[in-house]
Amino acid sequence: MNDFSPATLDIARIRSDFPILSQTVHGKPLVFLDSAASAQKPRAVIDAMVNAMETQYANIHRGLHWMSERTTEAYEATRDDAARLLNAADRAEIVFTRNSTEAINLVAHSYGRGVLKPGQAVLISAMEHHSNIVPWHMLRDDRGIELRIAPITDAGELDIDAFERKLEDGKVGLVSITHMSNVLGTYTPAERIVQIAHAHGAKVLFDGSQAIVHRRIDVQALGCDFYAFTGHKLYGPTGIGVLWARRELLEAMPPFLGGGDMISSVTDERSTWAAAPHKFEAGTPAILEGIGLGAAIRWVEAIGYDAIAAHEQALTEHAMSRLSTIEGLTIIGRAQDRGGVVSFTMAGAHAHDIATLLDRSGIAVRAGHHCAEPLMRRLGIDSTARASFAAYTLPSEIDALADTLTRVREFFG
């Protein structure tokens, strides 16, 4: 293992890849600390999409002409990029979706309704995004598949003993759990989760929306069964996401949406399905966004996860240390293993008021319940403000956040 330090990341060069970072907001330089909601886009992604539109655009998978063939190649190359990114055994295990939400809904529909049986259960955690709660409510109400929730500790970590107890009766057929909390920054112990779940006969889906931005993901080393992520948080465009699943699972699952591109043959009476992954990809897909995602993946790989992870770890430690000294500020979530997402509350100041004041200083953060209302209730709060970091985040931006929060405190004090 090489000894990577944050210094190996050439931040000035990275920032020069992002045209938007030179913008000003309310006359102040933009300090963008809302990348966990959606990351900014590097020039490589913008150029890939514009270039496709300007030089080689046509519909894919069906044209017998040059433009369609070139576009199909560019779009399908992203399947190879995604397979390499996740270390998937087979490119046919990469299913394109609109986002993580659609990926989880696909599993809830095709695996939940097609493979799981009434009387079985799905197990999630108490720190899920609504996208990994609501599809299971719908499955429960539709098919009588129980929904169980594994608790978290006060530090914001998965209670692994309680998690295992939820599996002991052998009814859980699927564990669907975040790999990194979008509110607390907590990484869940993925290898341990897979080990325990498999020992009790359950498959495992990770919602990797946040984790894949900050850490190298190797689905074969994790040993999981499904992995979902979205392109727009990984410096790619909106409208494109990925579901990875083991090939034998995709083969056993019925289709999700019906339409063109997902069939083998159609008569007046019936249809037969294409092989995976196309069985799950009905209709003209997000072609340009798929091409953009490939550029984003290659951009991340060129920087390297070791350098990104070391940089963000240093930023997170800096943020925890700076924010901890602000009077009246409480950091929400104190997990040992955590990434570059820091939620906090401030006595006497509501998260929305904090966000509005920060915005006036050019600092963008998220405020609210972060699509995780059950987690907010578990924590006994209504909302938090959240700063989140990316490869382009500067330590001086965290200083700007901390300095401005000190003034916010005085403002409401």
Next chain:
Amino acid sequence: MSLDDLRDLYQEVILQHGRHPSHAGKPATYAATAKGDNPMCGDRVQVFLSYDPAGRIVDPRFDARGCAISIASADLMAEAVAGLAPDEARRVFVRFRDMARTGECADPDETMELLRPLAGVHQYPSRVKCATLPWHALMAALEGEGQATSE
């Protein structure tokens, strides 16, 4: 200092009413109530109404969890509609909503002057709902609907 720019939104009267509202708290008895929820941000307010024999609003109260803007708006609203007949309160709501959206008040009077510190929200489109949420709850309570959501 840049935060001073925000004094147009967070005027002292708003900070005061946001911090120390004088009409907060669920009353022991009331004639009508309604809740307002903003599902996008999680803010919640419940309005409690009582009427005098002539049908005028007496001592309106609220119970809210939300930002300084929504609490201050609820408190100023309670002051503005106390003593008004339901139809008069509805007319104040329409004028207040217009002022929150545009920053302008076409027909200022004592009541609108009371509410004017909230006119600054029009510059913050994502915060207009914070100011109007308690009013939607008030309208629902006047109609006996029980539940309101912000637009």
